[in-house]
Amino acid sequence: MPTAVEELMSSPPVTCPAHASLSEATSLMDRRQIGAVVVTDGAGVVGILTERDLLRAAATDVDPHTESVRRWMTADPDVVGVHDQVDAAWSGLTHHHYRHLPVVDHGDLVGVVSLRDLLTVAQIRPAGESGADVPRGLEGVVVAETSVGDVRGQQGFYHYRQYSATELAAAWSFEDVWHLLVDGDLPDRGRAAAFTAEVAGLRDLPPGLAGLLPALATSGSPLDVLRTAVSLLGAELGWPAGLDTDHRDRRAQALRLGAVVPTVLTAVHRLRHGQAPVPPRPDLTYAANYLWMLNGAEAEPAHVRAVEQYLILTIDHGFNASTFTARVIASTGADLAAAIVGAIGALSGPLHGGAPSRALAMLDDIGTPDRAGAWIHDAVVRGERIMGFGHRVYKTDDPRSVFLRDVARSLGGELVDFAEQVERTTVEVLAELKPGRQLYTNVEFFAGVVMHTCGIPRDMFTPTFACSRTVGWTTHVTEQADDNRLIRPAARYVGPPAPQPVPAP
Ligand SMILES: CC(C)(COP(=O)(O)OP(=O)(O)OC[C@H]1O[C@@H](n2cnc3c(N)ncnc32)[C@H](O)[C@@H]1OP(=O)(O)O)[C@@H](O)C(=O)NCCC(=O)NCCS
Numbered sequence: 001m002p003t004a005v006e007e008l009m010s011s012p013p014v015t016c017p018a019h020a021s022l023s024e025a026t027s028l029m030d031r032r033q034i035g036a037v038v039v040t041d042g043a044g045v046v047g048i049l050t051e052r053d054l055l056r057a058a059a060t061d062v063d064p065h066t067e068s069v070r071r072w073m074t075a076d077p078d079v080v081g082v083h084d085q086v087d088a089a090w091s092g093l094t095h096h097h098y099r100h101l102p103v104v105d106h107g108d109l110v111g112v113v114s115l116r117d118l119l120t121v122a123q124i125r126p127a128g129e130s131g132a133d134v135p136r137g138l139e140g141v142v143v144a145e146t147s148v149g150d151v152r153g154q155q156g157f158y159h160y161r162q163y164s165a166t167e168l169a170a171a172w173s174f175e176d177v178w179h180l181l182v183d184g185d186l187p188d189r190g191r192a193a194a195f196t197a198e199v200a201g202l203r204d205l206p207p208g209l210a211g212l213l214p215a216l217a218t219s220g221s222p223l224d225v226l227r228t229a230v231s232l233l234g235a236e237l238g239w240p241a242g243l244d245t246d247h248r249d250r251r252a253q254a255l256r257l258g259a260v261v262p263t264v265l266t267a268v269h270r271l272r273h274g275q276a277p278v279p280p281r282p283d284l285t286y287a288a289n290y291l292w293m294l295n296g297a298e299a300e301p302a303h304v305r306a307v308e309q310y311l312i313l314t315i316d317h318g319f320n321a322s323t324f325t326a327r328v329i330a331s332t333g334a335d336l337a338a339a340i341v342g343a344i345g346a347l348s349g350p351l352h353g354g355a356p357s358r359a360l361a362m363l364d365d366i367g368t369p370d371r372a373g374a375w376i377h378d379a380v381v382r383g384e385r386i387m388g389f390g391h392r393v394y395k396t397d398d399p400r401s402v403f404l405r406d407v408a409r410s411l412g413g414e415l416v417d418f419a420e421q422v423e424r425t426t427v428e429v430l431a432e433l434k435p436g437r438q439l440y441t442n443v444e445f446f447a448g449v450v451m452h453t454c455g456i457p458r459d460m461f462t463p464t465f466a467c468s469r470t471v472g473w474t475t476h477v478t479e480q481a482d483d484n485r486l487i488r489p490a491a492r493y494v495g496p497p498a499p500q501p502v503p504a505p
Pocket residue numbers: 137350351352353355380384385386387388389390391392393430434437439442443444
């Protein structure tokens with residue numbers, strides 16, 4: 001019974017300006033016989049005012065003629081996309097106990113969907129039948145609570161804790177944002193210096209792993225080797241089952257892993273190319289040290305900052321496949337290394353983290369701007385996916401891509417101009433051949449351009465992503481372990497009816 005929100009919503013929505021008084025809003029709701037109005041400020045949605053808010057105001061002695069809607073509305077409400085399935089609206093409403101959700105199309109308000117609208121298509125299941133049907137790929141399903149961060153796909157916005165991730169990337173260092181995730185706040189100057197020194201002191205490989213790396217380095221891709229290395233690291237450092245650790249242990253392990261992953265990956269890269277690993281330098285920042293260990297030379301400040309911003313932007317991103325994987329493993333009480341090994345496996349897939357090198361390979365293959373249209377057209381007609389485009393959650397510009405496009409522009413170079421031309425062509429071709437799917441560039445497209453321009457080799461693109469994402473994964477694992485319940489969903493059986501007689505052997 002998949003039904004799009006578009007088919008159920010009330011449109012156009014009834015709106016009320018944020019500066020209106022409560023009595024004006026009440027008479028509007030009364031006249032239109034509705035239980036909520038969407039509050040706007042200029043063109044944008046800033047809140048929703050419901051009967052519940054009016055009741056709260058009535059319980060105080062405020063004057064409804066002078067009291068503004070802005071003060072009593074629910075600010076910054078969740079919104080649902082016009083093309084989303086009703087399941088997404090259900091989960092939005094039930095998760096927050098809302099009764100109304102604004103509906104948007106490319107960020108523009110186009111309607112309101114209410115619990116009453118959704119009940120018109122609700123399905124009643126026999127009592128006792130376990131499980132609820134969920135959309136394929138768990139799209140839009142809320143499976144946990146987190147205070148690490150969130151992604152608002154319709155608005156093209158994501159945040160770490162309570163701060164916009166792109167604003168953090170514009171102004172703060174990687175270590176400061178790491179502190180925000182691990183310890184919950186942005187540090188002042190003194191604590192920032194202490195934290196930076198703390199993590200810089202954890203970069204060295206333990207001796208057992210350092211001894212094994214030369215033999216392992218060529219056994220697979222850098223990410224394959226990282227999986228094995230993280231397993232070995234957990235064993236060498238004697239990390240116990242997560243169930244047997246407390247928050248302090250988890251924090252210490254999270255920092256150790258976050259600090260050492262870049263050392264493992266850069267050592268593996270160099271060993272694969274017949275070069276000796278370059279030991280970490282505690283006097284360099286995380287990003288500067290990464291490029292130092294990779295290339296054996298200090299990188300230009302502009303390249304260090306560009307890579308640092310990429311790393312900040314990719315620390316966390318909601319309940320993506322690898323983060324979910326890490327949390328599922330952590331929920332079994334397994335140790336941190338086990339959770340991160342699983343997450344690295346999930347990240348390695350081209351539909352998740354494995355796309356940036358493929359996006360660059362595509363640019364190579366296209367060769368010149370005039371070939372882009374035909375190349376993309378033919379690939380989509382053959383049923384292929386264009387790497388670096390499309391996203392499960394973003395149905396508008398991916399804010400990471402917008403940020404990285406600017407970073408790429410500031411670095412300059414022919415590749416950037418070419419990539420922008422291909423981006424424009426691809427968006428146009430996809431809009432024509434896949435109408436309504438809302439396919440734009442995701443983080444991977446310009447990530448490849450930025451990393452290439454900063455001297456990171458292609459086979460290190462996804463590993464570089466793994467470095468920053470380790471900080472996100474470990475934060476999620478800690479959060480899961482701090483308040484754990486085993487994650488154990490169900491599947492709908494669709495095979496031949498059971499039981500059938502078991503044939504004789
Ligand atoms: C990221 C991704 C897996 C999200 O996909 P999703 O939410 O599961 O979307 P679906 O796979 O259901 O695709 C929806 C439709 O859009 C199309 N589509 C999605 N991404 C596409 C892409 N990059 N190129 C061409 N078509 C694409 C699908 O073919 C499908 O079309 P259909 O309805 O005709 O079958 C998908 O966009 C993709 O494969 N992108 C390319 C890989 C990539 O860049 N990964 C990095 C992600 S950060």
